Amino acid sequence: MKTTKLVMLVMTIAVALFILIPNLSWAADDGATLYKAKCAMCHGPDAAGKPAAKIPSLISDEAKKMSDDDLAKAVTEKPRHAGVAKSLTPDRVKTVVTYVRSLQK
Numbered sequence: 740m741k742t743t744k745l746v747m748l749v750m751t752i753a754v755a756l757f758i759l760i761p762n763l764s765w766a767a768d769d770g771a772t773l774y775k776a777k778c779a780m781c782h783g784p785d786a787a788g789k790p791a792a793k794i795p796s797l798i799s800d801e802a803k804k805m806s807d808d809d810l811a812k813a814v815t816e817k818p819r820h821a822g823v824a825k826s827l828t829p830d831r832v833k834t835v836v837t838y839v840r841s842l843q844k
């Protein structure tokens with residue numbers, strides 16, 4: 740009987756962790772996750788942009804020449820980004836810029 744209870748307890752904890760882990764902040768602040776949630780719908784999953792909709796590529800030579808600061812400013816200050824910028828803390832902007840850099844390689 741005791742063993743069954745222990746197994747149930749372990750199972751409950753395992754299920755609770757399984758549900759909680761995706762909600763922990765470190766998971767939400769992963770660059771790829773942030774990019775997918777906040778940028779991919781406009782700039783595309785591979786950051787190539789959508790020329791037909793006048794959405795610039797983030798992996799173009801011009802974008803590669805931009806400094807990290809320029810990229811971060813573009814994210815926070817462009818009127819087109821008003822909706823998305825609201826939900827990004829400065830740390831998250833940095834994380835997403837780092838991810839964009841990794842796509843440029």
Ligand code: HEC
Nearest residue numbers: 777778781782793794795801802810813814817819823835
């Ligand atoms: C609602 C659609 C939309 C979303 C969401 C969006 N962007 Fe943009 N982004 C644009 C458009 C349109 C432009 C070009 C217009 C402009 O320069 O104001 C742009 C421009 C940029 C530029 C400047 C590129 C250049 O060559 O000057 C960067 C960098 C950028 N976006 C990064 C991001 C990142 C990172 C995210 C996610 C945090 C994001 N964008 C989310 C639409 C979007």
